[in-house]
Amino acid sequence: MEYITGSCVIDGEGGYKNEKKIFSFAAGSSQPAGYLPALYQHFNWQYPKFFKMDNLSRLGFAAAELLLEGWETGAYQPQEVAVVLSNANSSLDTDYRYTQTTKDIPSPSVFVYTLPNIVTGEICIRHRFKGENAFFLSTGFDPALLTRYVGYLLEAGIARACITGWVEWLGEGFKAALFLIERKETAGAVPFTAGNMDRIFKISMPCE
Amino acid sequence: MRGQKDIFIVADNIVSPLGGTTAENFSRLVAGITGVRRQDRPEMADQPFYAALFGSMDGEDLLTEDAAASHAAGGGFTVFERLLASSVADALHQAPGIHPADDRTILIVCSTKGNTHLLDIDDHTPAERISLPGSAAVVARHFGFTQTPIVVSNACISGLLGMITGMRLLRSGLFDNAVVTGADVITKFILSGFGSFQALSPGHCRPFDRDRDGINLGEGAGTMVLSTRREYRHGLRLRGGAVSNDANHISGPSRTGRELGDAIEVALREAGCGAAGVGFISAHGTATAYNDEMEAKAITLAGLNAAPVNSLKGYYGHTLGAAGLIESIVTLASMREGIVVPSAGFETNGVSAPLNICRSLLRGPLDTCLKTASGFGGCNAAVVLSK
Numbered sequence: 001m002e003y004i005t006g007s008c009v010i011d012g013e014g015g016y017k018n019e020k021k022i023f024s025f026a027a028g029s030s031q032p033a034g035y036l037p038a039l040y041q042h043f044n045w046q047y048p049k050f051f052k053m054d055n056l057s058r059l060g061f062a063a064a065e066l067l068l069e070g071w072e073t074g075a076y077q078p079q080e081v082a083v084v085l086s087n088a089n090s091s092l093d094t095d096y097r098y099t100q101t102t103k104d105i106p107s108p109s110v111f112v113y114t115l116p117n118i119v120t121g122e123i124c125i126r127h128r129f130k131g132e133n134a135f136f137l138s139t140g141f142d143p144a145l146l147t148r149y150v151g152y153l154l155e156a157g158i159a160r161a162c163i164t165g166w167v168e169w170l171g172e173g174f175k176a177a178l179f180l181i182e183r184k185e186t187a188g189a190v191p192f193t194a195g196n197m198d199r200i201f202k203i204s205m206p207c208e
Numbered sequence: 209m210r211g212q213k214d215i216f217i218v219a220d221n222i223v224s225p226l227g228g229t230t231a232e233n234f235s236r237l238v239a240g241i242t243g244v245r246r247q248d249r250p251e252m253a254d255q256p257f258y259a260a261l262f263g264s265m266d267g268e269d270l271l272t273e274d275a276a277a278s279h280a281a282g283g284g285f286t287v288f289e290r291l292l293a294s295s296v297a298d299a300l301h302q303a304p305g306i307h308p309a310d311d312r313t314i315l316i317v318c319s320t321k322g323n324t325h326l327l328d329i330d331d332h333t334p335a336e337r338i339s340l341p342g343s344a345a346v347v348a349r350h351f352g353f354t355q356t357p358i359v360v361s362n363a364c365i366s367g368l369l370g371m372i373t374g375m376r377l378l379r380s381g382l383f384d385n386a387v388v389t390g391a392d393v394i395t396k397f398i399l400s401g402f403g404s405f406q407a408l409s410p411g412h413c414r415p416f417d418r419d420r421d422g423i424n425l426g427e428g429a430g431t432m433v434l435s436t437r438r439e440y441r442h443g444l445r446l447r448g449g450a451v452s453n454d455a456n457h458i459s460g461p462s463r464t465g466r467e468l469g470d471a472i473e474v475a476l477r478e479a480g481c482g483a484a485g486v487g488f489i490s491a492h493g494t495a496t497a498y499n500d501e502m503e504a505k506a507i508t509l510a511g512l513n514a515a516p517v518n519s520l521k522g523y524y525g526h527t528l529g530a531a532g533l534i535e536s537i538v539t540l541a542s543m544r545e546g547i548v549v550p551s552a553g554f555e556t557n558g559v560s561a562p563l564n565i566c567r568s569l570l571r572g573p574l575d576t577c578l579k580t581a582s583g584f585g586g587c588n589a590a591v592v593l594s595k
Contacts, residue, residue, distance in 0.1 A: 079452065079470055089339055090322070090361055095397070099327045102400045111401035112459045112584065115320065117362045121585035124453040130467055132451045133587050134369055137359040139341045145358065149373070152380045158450070158474075170335060 002154050002192035004200070006180035008067035010059065012173075013204045015039075017066050018188055032172050036062055052109070053122060054094045055174070060085070060119035060167040061126065063176035067163065068127060071180065075161075082132035082159035083120050084150050087168040088139055090116040119167055131159050141166050141177070143197035150181055151192065166201065177201045215375045215447070216440035217432060217593075218385075219302035220537045223295045224428035224524055225260050234541040237549045238569065242523045244412055244424045252396045253403070258411055260426035260525040261394055285346065286337075288323050291391040292347050295429035299387065300351065303433045306385050308353040314383045315357040317344040318370035318390030320529035320583075322361070325395040347389075355383075363583030364492070365451065366390060367430065367532025368591055372449035374434045384436050391429035392528040399425060405459070407496055415493030415519035415551060416500045416565050418558030423494045426525025430533030444540055447576075447592040448478030454586035461498050461582055465505030468580060468588040472510040475578070479592035483511035486592075487574045488548055490539045491563075492581045493519020494526055495553065499582060504559035506588075512578070518566045522552025532589065536579045539593055543574045 009016040012032065014024035023042065025035050036058040040050055043065070050061060073081070094113045101107040112118065117135040124130065132153055136145060146164050153159040165178040177200065181192050190196045222233040225243035243260035247253075285293060296315075300306065306313060322340045326333045336342050344357040358377075360370045367390040374386030392398075402408050402425060409422035434446060452471040454462040462468065476483065489512060491503055507513060520535050527534055542548050548570040557565070576594040 078455065079467075083453070088341060089335055092335055092338060095324065095327060098401065099397060102396065106400040106404040108401075108404040111404055114397075114401065115361075115363045115584055117583075117585040117587060118458050120362075121453065121458045121587070124455040124586060125458070128455050130453050130455050130470070133362060133453050133585075134360065134373065134451065135362045137340045137361050138356075139339075139345075148380065148382060149376065152376050156376075156379075 002151060002181055002183055003185050003189035004179050004192050004196055005182045005186045005189045006067050006071065007200045008063045009177045009200065009203050010063050011175040011204050015066060016203050019200060019203055032174055047126065054113035056091060056093060056167060056169040057113060057119040057122045059169055059174055059176045061122055063167065063178045064123045064127065064163065067178045067180055073127065078128050078130040080131055080160040081129040082153055082162040083123055083129055084134045084146065084162055084164040085120055086136040086138055086142065086146065086166050087116060088137065089168065089170045090137055093170045123163065141201050143194035147192060147194045147197065154181065154183055213379050213436045214441065214445055215378055216435050217444045217446060217540060218306060218435050218440045219299045219433040220540055221295045221298040221431045222428065222534050222537050223291060224534065225262055226523065228294065229298055230537055230541055234538060237523055237538065238547060242552055243426065244522065244525050252399055257399065258409060258424045259394055260424065262427060286323050286343065287325055288391060288393050289343050289346050291393060291429045292317065292389050293350055295391065295431040296347065296351060296387060296389050299431035299433050305439065306433055306435065308351045311354055312384040313353065314355050314377060314386050315348050315353045316360060316370045316374050316386055316388045317347065317357055318360045318366040318388065318529050318533065320361065320363055320366055320392050321398055324397045325393050328396045362587055363585050364528055364531060365581045365583045365587045365589040366529035368449065368579065368581045368589040369451060371432060371446060371532065371536065371591055372451065372589065375446050375449055378434060378436050386434045387431065388434060388533065389429065389431040390530045390533045392427060392530050394425045394427045409495060412553055413495035413521050414553035415495040415521050416504065416559055416563065417554050418556040420495040420497065420500060420558055422496055424521065424525035426527045428524060428527045428530050428534055430530050430537050432533060432537060444543055445594050447594045448475040449589065449591040450474035450478065451587065451589045456586055458586065459584050461502035465502045465509055468503065468506035468582055469509035471588045472506060472578065472580065472590045475590040475592050479594065481576050481592060485576050486512055486515045486578050488542065488577045489515050489517045490535050490577065490579045491517050491519050493521055495521055501559050503580065504561040504563050507563060508561035513561060514564055516548055516566050516570055517563045518548060518551035532579065532581045536591060536593065539577045539579055543577060543593065543595060546573050547571055
């Protein structure tokens with residue numbers, strides 16, 4: 001059986017690790033694009049490549065740093081860890097920025113980020129994950145698809161652990177919700193179900 | 209993974225500058241006709257360039273009657289959606305037993321850049337109209353699919369990943385049939401981007417050759433209909449597939465080829481096939497210095513350096529998210545006809561681990577074939593097709 005053994009949610013309000021709030025963004029203090037460099041300073045990350053990344057990759061990088069802090073990656077071989085991500089608008093935020101550069105000199109350093117799965121690559125490089133990848137696009141967060149696909153990867157033995165979830169950045173709006181999925185029950189783990197993913201995804205949203 | 213379900217290939221289609229069906233495409237490949245031409249298109253680039261493009265960017269020449277009827281009825285398809293619809297229409301036409309409205313049938317749409325052509329026109333198109341899930345919904349509605357389509361966008365492995373996703377969803381028992389379709393349209397956005405990387409060849413691309421100097425881009429669509437239903441058991445099969453990441457660089461491939469080599473080995477293991485059983489490899493072969501070198505090392509690491517190899521990029525250019533589908537479907541045609549087409553543009557070996565590159569038409573029975581692809585973000589994919 002598969003479990004959600006960790007989670008990290010970041011949105012305009014702040015960040016949650018394993019369903020507990022760990023920081024708040026000071027509302028109105030800066031544009032959303034300034035939030036992530038502030039987070040980098042706050043947590044004292046040492047990864048200068050972060051500053052070369054576009055907003056989508058910075059967001060996924062930050063969520064993965066927080067999700068995987070303290071995780072025993074040594075329990076798995078690099079090729080046993082999968083990364084399966086999703087969002088609604090692909091890399092459109094950076095696509096707009098790249099289109100602007102084509103009016104002058106097209107920028108290769110912006111163009112390379114005009115793919116949704118570059119954030120997958122950045123997470124794989126940072127954490128040395130060499131297993132399965134997939135990037136799905138859906139109008140909204142689709143935990144049913146992710147539980148089916150990732151569940152199959154783990155049940156069939158194609159992967160032994162998976163980082164999965166949602167990473168979206170468009171204009172002023174952003175949200176990341178990453179989940180660590182393993183076939184073992186650790187302290188605080190909850191069963192890997194669409195319902196649990198959806199509940200954690202909505203953790204910062206007011207109750208209806 | 210003993211006892212896993214067989215995945216039968218029910219129907220397939222290619223829509224490209226070489227033709228609107230798999231048969232049209234394959235007959236032109238066998239005749240040695242390439243879709244890559246010199247293009248003088250000031251709306252896309254100041255200088256002429258070499259690419260495989262449809263006759264006009266508005267795509268009118270790709271319209272099947274089916275898609276045209278929807279357009280006339282106010283369907284309002286984008287060029288990208290018309291390309292997908294044209295390909296899906298022909299594939300479904302060949303598969304009267306596969307019903308889109310059946311809740312056991314899933315549509316999977318693959319693309320690298322989808323509606324990017326809308327960004328070239330203006331920057332006021334709403335994000336919802338550009339989004340790939342939006343396009344997938346338009347195509348799904350047109351054909352009457354009732355399940356929400358799945359959209360795969362994972363750079364240049366998108367087409368193969370769509371096939372692998374279909375295979376896995378079918379093996380998990382969630383669906384009986386998957387219509388896997390993929391397309392990309394070459395735009396100023398994409399052309400200028402690869403140009404900014406100095407990745408475009410100034411002439412015809414030359415995969416695996418000593419004098420290779422970059423890619424040609426191409427546009428097109430491919431569709432493959434998969435099923436687990438026994439009535440299709442006499443068709444070819446999708447036997448295995450795997451994906452890996454280099455964890456090395458976001459825009460350059462692995463130095464060793466180890467990770468693509470791993471994906472090949474896992475795909476072969478899933479297919480229950482040893483290296484000696486592979487009769488032919490349809491490589492990614494983009495004709496960049498680094499891709500072809502990495503791929504040659506990966507194929508050698510997997511023990512496949514004696515198997516005949518080709519790259520179809522000299523005929524189609526790099527069709528991005530459609531490439532995995534189009535090139536797999538050509539491989540299916542090769543298996544049915546017993547003919548492998550030569551690797552256009554290859555003369556002198558230019559990789560450190562020499563491969564058995566096809567230089568002329570190869571005739572003979574083919575039972576098991578491998579298709580590979582790699583893309584930005586460090587991703588690699590391999591699938592195994594067999595009789």
